[in-house]
Amino acid sequence: MMVQLSDAVDELEQWDRGVALVVHGMGGNFCAGADLSLAREHLRTGADGRSMCALMSDTLTRLRRLPLISVAAIDGAAIGGGAELATSCDFRVAGPESNIRFVQVKMGVSTGWGGGARLVGLVGRRAALRLLAWSPPLAADEAAALGLVDAVAEEEGGALAAAREFLGGVLTQDAHEAVRAVKRVVAAADVPVSDRLHRAEADEFSALWGGAHNRMALEPPSSPRPPRS
Numbered sequence: 001m002m003v004q005l006s007d008a009v010d011e012l013e014q015w016d017r018g019v020a021l022v023v024h025g026m027g028g029n030f031c032a033g034a035d036l037s038l039a040r041e042h043l044r045t046g047a048d049g050r051s052m053c054a055l056m057s058d059t060l061t062r063l064r065r066l067p068l069i070s071v072a073a074i075d076g077a078a079i080g081g082g083a084e085l086a087t088s089c090d091f092r093v094a095g096p097e098s099n100i101r102f103v104q105v106k107m108g109v110s111t112g113w114g115g116g117a118r119l120v121g122l123v124g125r126r127a128a129l130r131l132l133a134w135s136p137p138l139a140a141d142e143a144a145a146l147g148l149v150d151a152v153a154e155e156e157g158g159a160l161a162a163a164r165e166f167l168g169g170v171l172t173q174d175a176h177e178a179v180r181a182v183k184r185v186v187a188a189a190d191v192p193v194s195d196r197l198h199r200a201e202a203d204e205f206s207a208l209w210g211g212a213h214n215r216m217a218l219e220p221p222s223s224p225r226p227p228r229s
């Protein structure tokens, strides 16, 4: 999935007539983060963790810098890397029963895909630290109150339709080139800072990935693991 996402962003970078993008999940959840089976079997060391961060940080940064207005349509769970993916979009629209949870600390790591730095930008320093260090499951209305979610759909399963509605004004006006231009202007504003922060975040992640706490947290649920809350 990570490679597919990167390939999808490659394609979107070539889409010169587009103006908007909605990122959504399938099967009732937005995204459950990294594939835990893959991580258990094939991503065992800090060096593996660094490679994963390099790919995902690059992919999500490129997604964020596309000259398209991007909206994450969040029904169900956006967990771990899924929460980081949600922060890489320009806006988030969530179902009323959705939850966003940064479980990284429970997994024995920090954020590593640039989501920590983006979260500070979205909700501020104190709220970001609370969401990252305590890992509470964040309900849609609380996420909206923090400014992490921009609109809450009327019913669960309705995030995709609500995201389309959210984008309505941008899609109907005859100013595609101008919208792409303002998105490029906004995206350029955070380039030097975000590149430096994402490297530091990947360093923190890879120093912890593959460590004892992380290995235990990656075990299947039947095995002993540290409590999540």
Ligand SMILES: CC[C@H](C(=O)O)C(=O)SCCNC(=O)CCNC(=O)[C@H](O)C(C)(C)COP(=O)(O)OP(=O)(O)OC[C@H]1O[C@@H](n2cnc3c(N)ncnc32)[C@H](O)[C@@H]1OP(=O)(O)O
Pocket: 029, 031, 032, 033, 034, 035, 036, 037, 077, 079, 080, 081, 082, 103, 104, 107, 110, 111, 112
């Ligand atoms: C690189 C680290 C990165 C980070 O934190 O930065 C990560 O993303 S680590 C991954 C963090 N994600 C999780 O810990 C997700 C754990 N899963 C859940 O909380 C739930 O499964 C949930 C809320 C996504 C869905 O719950 P629901 O009740 O709807 O379904 P099930 O729990 O029965 O799950 C169905 C099926 O999917 C498998 N599953 C879920 N998440 C993952 C995952 N991340 N990787 C691989 N497989 C996953 C789950 O085991 C079930 O499989 P089954 O064979 O049917 O038992």
